Amino acid sequence: MKATGFISLWTLVSLPCGPLANPAEGEDVVKHAIKLHRGKGAVITQRKQWVLESCRKLSGLLRQKNVVLNKLKNAIRAVEKDAGLSDEEKLFQVHTFEIFQKELNESENSVFQAIHGLQRALQGDYKDVVNMKESSRQRLEALREAAIKEEMEYVELLAAEKHQVEALKNMQHQNKSLSMLDEILEDVRKAADRLEEEIEEHAFDDNKSVRGVNFEAVLRVEEDEANSKRNASKREVEDDLGLSMLIDSQNNQYILTKPRDSTIPRADHHFIKDIVTIGMLSLPCGWLCTTIGLPTMFGYIICGVLLGPSGLNSIKSIVQVETLGEFGVFFTLFLVGLEFSPERLRKVWKISLQGPCYMTVLMIAFGLLWGHLLQIRPTQSVFISTCLSLSSTPLVSRFLAGSVRGDKEGDIDYSSVLLGMLVMQDVQLGLFIAVMPTLIQAGVSTYSSIFKEILRILILIGQILFSLAAVFLLCLVIKTYLIGPYYRKLHTESKGNKEILILGITAFTFLMLTITELLDVSMELGCFLAGALISSQGHMVTEEIMCCIEPIRDFLAIIFFASIGLHVFPTFVIYELTVLLFLTLSVVIMKFVLAVLVLSLILPKTSQYIKWIVSAGLAQVSEFSFVLGSRARRAGIISREVYLLILSVTTLSLLLAPALWRAAIMKCVPRPERRSST
Numbered sequence: 001m002k003a004t005g006f007i008s009l010w011t012l013v014s015l016p017c018g019p020l021a022n023p024a025e026g027e028d029v030v031k032h033a034i035k036l037h038r039g040k041g042a043v044i045t046q047r048k049q050w051v052l053e054s055c056r057k058l059s060g061l062l063r064q065k066n067v068v069l070n071k072l073k074n075a076i077r078a079v080e081k082d083a084g085l086s087d088e089e090k091l092f093q094v095h096t097f098e099i100f101q102k103e104l105n106e107s108e109n110s111v112f113q114a115i116h117g118l119q120r121a122l123q124g125d126y127k128d129v130v131n132m133k134e135s136s137r138q139r140l141e142a143l144r145e146a147a148i149k150e151e152m153e154y155v156e157l158l159a160a161e162k163h164q165v166e167a168l169k170n171m172q173h174q175n176k177s178l179s180m181l182d183e184i185l186e187d188v189r190k191a192a193d194r195l196e197e198e199i200e201e202h203a204f205d206d207n208k209s210v211r212g213v214n215f216e217a218v219l220r221v222e223e224d225e226a227n228s229k230r231n232a233s234k235r236e237v238e239d240d241l242g243l244s245m246l247i248d249s250q251n252n253q254y255i256l257t258k259p260r261d262s263t264i265p266r267a268d269h270h271f272i273k274d275i276v277t278i279g280m281l282s283l284p285c286g287w288l289c290t291t292i293g294l295p296t297m298f299g300y301i302i303c304g305v306l307l308g309p310s311g312l313n314s315i316k317s318i319v320q321v322e323t324l325g326e327f328g329v330f331f332t333l334f335l336v337g338l339e340f341s342p343e344r345l346r347k348v349w350k351i352s353l354q355g356p357c358y359m360t361v362l363m364i365a366f367g368l369l370w371g372h373l374l375q376i377r378p379t380q381s382v383f384i385s386t387c388l389s390l391s392s393t394p395l396v397s398r399f400l401a402g403s404v405r406g407d408k409e410g411d412i413d414y415s416s417v418l419l420g421m422l423v424m425q426d427v428q429l430g431l432f433i434a435v436m437p438t439l440i441q442a443g444v445s446t447y448s449s450i451f452k453e454i455l456r457i458l459i460l461i462g463q464i465l466f467s468l469a470a471v472f473l474l475c476l477v478i479k480t481y482l483i484g485p486y487y488r489k490l491h492t493e494s495k496g497n498k499e500i501l502i503l504g505i506t507a508f509t510f511l512m513l514t515i516t517e518l519l520d521v522s523m524e525l526g527c528f529l530a531g532a533l534i535s536s537q538g539h540m541v542t543e544e545i546m547c548c549i550e551p552i553r554d555f556l557a558i559i560f561f562a563s564i565g566l567h568v569f570p571t572f573v574i575y576e577l578t579v580l581l582f583l584t585l586s587v588v589i590m591k592f593v594l595a596v597l598v599l600s601l602i603l604p605k606t607s608q609y610i611k612w613i614v615s616a617g618l619a620q621v622s623e624f625s626f627v628l629g630s631r632a633r634r635a636g637i638i639s640r641e642v643y644l645l646i647l648s649v650t651t652l653s654l655l656l657a658p659a660l661w662r663a664a665i666m667k668c669v670p671r672p673e674r675r676s677s678t
Contacts, residue, residue: 079093102156110146255270281303282562286300295398297395297557310571334549366590367381384642390425393422395620395623397422412610421614427468471525501544572644573651587649592619595611616660620656
């Protein structure tokens, strides 16, 4: 009987809500509900009594709500006309009445939303998962909207409370005379309120209706605390400062980037702890690698592995650590360019341009061939081949740091060729990132639109070539007219104060970085060109700047290599060690053989002996494959399994790189020149 009665009530309430406010029309609706109930196995009198009672209660609540709303409207008009109230008191009372009006309307809407939700559930099929999923999605959307409305109401209550405080203060000021100090503080308080209103950005209200914005449920968590009582006051302070961490339903973690109140200084203590921990653990790890004869950068990578998700999982601000590590790449390439004079660049520019292009084309051709044999999609084959064709510029730069490069006169320096090809690969990286959206569309396009996608790729290549020409033309102008006077001014102003020199060089590097970024060329190329332009001022200038910038580069490089370790997963490598070793050795050998083949065709006969060293330097996979792989995985180009394989092969190839480099140096470089190259 109860179930049948409830269905009738549901049928009643699912009708338009407006007529229920009228008692006469409400009785008609009740009679209609009774007719719907007859003949369903229940006692008619009981059904009639239950429906009448329920309908009267609902109609009475709605009538009472309308009466209260009318009273609130009259009260608002009375307050606005009351000349005895101050502006602050009027604002407080009107605001309070409006909030109560919204509360009544939202409560009524919640009742009918709940009943409509029950209606959808009763009409659905419990065996239909799709229908239940849609119902769940609709309920989730309703809850999100309700949460937003409740949040807005809470904010309005806080504003009303603030208005109440203002009204009380105004009454107190009217009842007593203020001292001079109180008047000054009152003026300061009003100025502070105006300042907060001016600098406050209503980001929530401005963006909640923007297209593409979704409401999501998030968890707000505090830092792990062993003693909650001891840190209770700290937690209250963090609530006020907004320093808690947010976690969404996809397990993404967020931290505060811009506070509502910009007048209070804040610091991300998670990020500070992460940097301090990396700095402390990098010392023993680097020391251990030095003791056993490995480059120190592998100690820094091990440090990242130990602290990352596959180890202790103590790094909370992974994105921030990786961002800071990117500056290590910038300063590393700047110092590489500082040692790479324009004269050396002119000597090897043809080789630097042709070599990476030929290698990339050959890698893509082999990738498409193997992809056809293994039935892999062409877009996936092109992406994987392009990722594997790139080599690590920071790694090779560390190999070449401080090495002796005096070759026979007339010969080409192997370090110049290697660095030139690596910088060109960085340009290819920027080109590939620009082409990736087109590659994503090509993966879902039909054969009829492939011609259009190829045309778009060719247009993008033309744009990149135009940007490169503009960059090098700008570099020519800077070298001829600007860099000399600029450095002399810096040198004059920085006598006895190295801060001006460091700041001036850093600003110039960031300027070149910004220019190349605006022209859709890689930022790394801008850093390299900044160093090459400054190196044109002579050997003494190079030595002076290198002494100032090297300590900064070394610290940031530690962060960079530690951030690589955050993406190394030893357990996955151990589980698939045989497959990964086979894939890594295949990639390394293929890149080495292709590099030797290409260099044999483009190097002069007198410099053929350096092809082994250059090929050894190129026979690993760039750490930027992490970035490309993550983007491709989000875009659906590659699967999770392929992404993990790319990460693992990249890591193992970087670990094998020092051994291959040392073997090539021992074979091809005369003994006096091995001192620093190894």
